Amino acid sequence: MRQRLSSVIFIALIVFLAISGAQGAETPVVSLADPAGDDYGPGTYVYPTNSVFSPGAFDIVKFEVYKEADEARFEITLAESIANPWGGPNGISVQMFQIYVDSERSSGFAECIPGANVAFADDSRWDKAIICEGGWGTEVEDIMAGLVDDDMRSCIHVAKKASVTGRTIRIWVPVSWLGTPSPGWGYQVLLMGQEGSKDVMDGIKVRRVLRERTEWQFGGSDESGYHPNVLDMLTEPEADQKAILGSYSKEKDTFAIVSHVYL
Numbered sequence: 001m002r003q004r005l006s007s008v009i010f011i012a013l014i015v016f017l018a019i020s021g022a023q024g025a026e027t028p029v030v031s032l033a034d035p036a037g038d039d040y041g042p043g044t045y046v047y048p049t050n051s052v053f054s055p056g057a058f059d060i061v062k063f064e065v066y067k068e069a070d071e072a073r074f075e076i077t078l079a080e081s082i083a084n085p086w087g088g089p090n091g092i093s094v095q096m097f098q099i100y101v102d103s104e105r106s107s108g109f110a111e112c113i114p115g116a117n118v119a120f121a122d123d124s125r126w127d128k129a130i131i132c133e134g135g136w137g138t139e140v141e142d143i144m145a146g147l148v149d150d151d152m153r154s155c156i157h158v159a160k161k162a163s164v165t166g167r168t169i170r171i172w173v174p175v176s177w178l179g180t181p182s183p184g185w186g187y188q189v190l191l192m193g194q195e196g197s198k199d200v201m202d203g204i205k206v207r208r209v210l211r212e213r214t215e216w217q218f219g220g221s222d223e224s225g226y227h228p229n230v231l232d233m234l235t236e237p238e239a240d241q242k243a244i245l246g247s248y249s250k251e252k253d254t255f256a257i258v259s260h261v262y263l
């Protein structure tokens with residue numbers, strides 16, 4: 001009996017090791033690092049003064065994509081633990097993530113989802129985008145219906161399945177909509193503030209960046225209306241985020257031009 005019990009324990013241990021080994025060996029399709037400490041948009045942006053906007057809450061340090069059976073899983077890691085002060089069902093409250101995917105180089109949108117105030121380069125248009133913020137009811141969908149035409153709307157997924165552990169948010173997206181993440185695809189992540197008040201939001205629930213910060217608004221912009229509302233974005237080691245997000249022009253009527261990161 002004792003021998004049989006030890007055999008069962010031994011087999012259980014083997015199964016456990018096999019499963020944990022398989023999980024540990026899970027390899028991302030994409031893994032990109034972003035510098036810490038560049039959560040200042042074009043170099044001048046500062047957080048609102050209210051304590052819910054905790055240091056590092058808008059600082060991307062890693063972006064990864066994993067392939068599961070029927071879903072792609074996006075993982076975004078920030079510089080500090082992610083808090084959820086207003087109890088968003090997606091595990092976040094103050095952040096507005098927009099993940100852009102360029103899966104077909106010859107097609108796509110140059111204009112961004114309303115509110116970010118950037119544009120994509122002609123050779124780096126996006127085909128699919130994911131919005132992930134708190135996830136309260138249908139707030140995003142309701143506002144999007146009045147601002148985005150059917151064509152673009154069919155290319156935007158509003159995240160309903162997401163969870164947070166420590167510094168990392170995981171977002172699941174059906175591959176039946178996205179396609180299977182493949183070599184050659186490009187990715188960009190724009191991190192902004194989520195704004196719940198319709199009176200003061202830009203576009204779809206984006207928190208504004210004013211000249212002077214307040215308790216609830218970011219500061220450090222020129223309030224030109226052409227400045228991006230983006231605190232952080234994926235930037236490759238040789239790229240200069242300050243120059244990229246500062247490349248807008250009120251005189252020329254142009255937003256800052258951003259591109260995807262390709263693998």
Ligand SMILES: [Ca+2]
Pocket residue numbers: 034035036037038039059060061232
């Ligand atoms: Ca960063």
Ligand SMILES: [Ca+2]
Pocket residue numbers: 034035038060232233234235241
């Ligand atoms: Ca960055």
